[in-house]
Amino acid sequence: MKRILLPVLVLSLVPYFILAFFSYPSTDDFAYANYVLDHGLWAAQGHVYTSWSGRYLATFLLSLNPVAQKWIWGFPLIPLVLLGGFWASLVYFCRKWTVNFLDRAQSLTVATLLFSLTISFMQIPVQAFYWLAGSVTYTFPLILTTLAAGLMVDLFRHGDLTKRQWLFVVLVGPIVVGCNETIMLQWMTGILIFQLFFFLQHRRLSRHLILGTLLSAVGSAVVFLAPGNSVRTSHFEDAHRPFYAIYRTVGASIEHFVQFLSPALILFSLLAIVWCLDNKDRLTKTLVAQVPTWIPRTLFALMLFSAFFPAMWAMGGNPPKRVDNTTYYWYLLFWFLNLIHWVHAKPEKFERLHSRWPNLFAPRVLLPLALVSLFLVGNHRHAFTDLAKASKFSSEWKERQVKSEQVAQANKGSSLVFSPLKNKPKIIFNEDLTPNPEEWHNMAWAQYFDLGSVRITQ
Template sequence: MTDLFKKYRKEGNVFNLLLLAFVLLPLLVLSYFNHPSAADDYGYIDTVFKFGWQEAMHYYYTGWTGRYFGIFLNHSNPLLFHSIVGFKVLPVLLLLWLVAAFYGLARHLTPTLSRLAHLGFAGVLYFLFILQIPSLAGFFYWMAAFVTYTIPSILTFGWVIVVLRWYRLETKWMKILTGILAGFLVFAVIGSSEANLLTMLLLIAGYCGFRLLFQRQIDGLMVGVVAAAALGCYLYFTAPGLDVRLGGNPLGGNIPLSFLNAFRMLGIVTLGWITKTPLLLFTAAWLLVLSRITPQARARFAVPFWYVFLLYVGILAAQLFTSYYGIGIDPTEREVNLVYLFFLVGWFYVFGVLYQWASRKLDLPGMSVISQYILIGLLGLQVIFSTYQSASVRAAYGDLLSGRAAAYDAELYRRYELIESSTESVVYLPALKNRPQSLYVDDINQNHNHWWNRLMAGYFGKEAIYMKEETLSDE
């Protein structure tokens, strides 16, 4: 028998790309049927139309939240230009942007591997992420949510890539420009959400701590990112709206209980992510790949294991902590999306660090050809089984193949026609009969004073919008 690793360098990467295509293509097609959600998407632009763009952002900053970068993006959504198409284009950009982020991380952490291998690794991460993502709509299609969690998460990965790249640059001006980009990414992420703020601060602390404690060095990039973080934190924590938001949640504010709940929830979700996906088998394949890379090529993993592990667990717990501290309840699905994303990326890096440490301390045995065959066989079986069991994969394909997504798209366009053709100040709209799980978040209801009804009515310049009393279909 020949060493299967040689075959894996080609056939295995192709397999990984097929996994990427399998989960990515339906999500790209679903983007064509996406629409702004009645939940918040109309409200931001309604405020802009009433008070002006700058004043609307000031209103939210002083009256509701310190998320200054999220405020900027939400008040600049495509509805500002009366564009529904924009809500179909943005998910496509996010879907591809996430592939690029995974690819960039792989390329900078394992630079000696081929571009095909890096793209294949991105495919594995993407496949695993979609398998157990709690909410597709909350991560890719609902703008109010992806502005808060998805975009800053991808920007965080971008920051890691930029920092790694900075130390390989040779010209002064390239270092200056790259450092400015790193500072902007820090500033943007901190101003997006509390969970991303804590994530970025912990990453900066881990990065600077490693440089100071283990490498005994300090440089301009470190100073720059700390300064950008300080400015972002100042704008966030001094926002008048932050006190209003926190003051409206009497269940929050208990730090010890919030930490306990965060670690409890982390244990629960982690167990599900490990047992319901082929994560452990892909991890074994990852270790096999690392075993064929020279120690010098694994330099990015030459970090004390205990240091990385504590940082990893701390980041995940901090992301869950924000929900318990802020509002005193379990995190929403869109918040768990964020935790799962960082769990996956961090998991493979932590195991890379563990392998690098173990390879220096121990004489690690190689994997026999028979063991490689067994690994490939088990991996193939679990990929098939976990894909079949995946609620998100079944929802994506089900919404497409059943025609539910297309019918949802058509229903919403009919609604727009009814609103725009009506000369009355009060409009009655039919209830949605099709609610694709992968796209749908929330809708107006029969109470015209409901917040969603009022926001949508304000955006379209109507006094009130009612939903007709109809029996809703479960299709």
């Protein structure tokens, strides 16, 4: 059964790569393209910084999107690159952190499992990989952060980095914090915790982390001081209330800790316990086993807190679902990190449970149940059913595009009325136009195609 685990996990991911070929821009993708077309590439950066957001790196990357270059057919390349990059970053991360515990094939399986769990149980996959404004703002910095976390292993083990590794760690900070405030706070928290752990190991501070922290702090200040932030958050009545934000953040952290649990996660966790018990001698050689108990627990708590506090502070309420995508990813990593650390620290407790209920921990029972729950409970079932809708959705979208271009060419500034989309694949479809031509989604489409207004029928 173990031999088929990796092929089955890879199979679970295949539909997401296929669906990428049927993804199209929507909402903010057109809005940012319009900024570039109206102001030019560099002037658009200042326009967004002063009128909407200080996320300088996300704004720049969104300005380079294929839509702004009138190359809509290049759009599917973005989710393909992000899906592949996300998977590759997990492979690198798992290989580094399990180097003395798992062989290459096993670490590849673990990385693929984490990827499959993440994309199956994240709140809204379209905004993680198929919607440019969400993927650039959240998934791209997540990939870089995962790679940086993998590099930390070399730093802790050897006390130093190669020149290329050093350059990456130093530069990735300003890139990550320039994408969004949530990952900014998580990055700054993580890098300070890593610096403390390095000090406990080597009795000195890491010059790489010091410089990386300073540059990250400068980038954070650039984001935080942007005039556009006050414009974007001005209509939230409960914003900027410190005690209220802390109270709501603690509540949201506890709520999501329970909400993120799934049958698949519990079953794979039981399998992880069995594996750790069977290989406890090798587990002692890993960096995970050398980490003090308080570090993974503190990072877990701070990760959840930092995921919700920026939105509670700036908006006075829960963050959008695309933030939950990121939060769930970190939740998975720290869940397994704490579980493995716990098994290493208290193996006798788990061995007693194993001997008392051997059938509960039997891999021949757990693995089939875990795989079935992985496919039937989360997003995977939608990904497979969406394959039947994708082609029809693509035809409908292209029909809208062609009609918009033809009408604008014949009579610039004309109004158009579309029928609602009939085929809406859950995994790759973000938002449709609305019946209200004054809705900003509609206005972004109309401006991009040189139309006066667009709407859909009721």
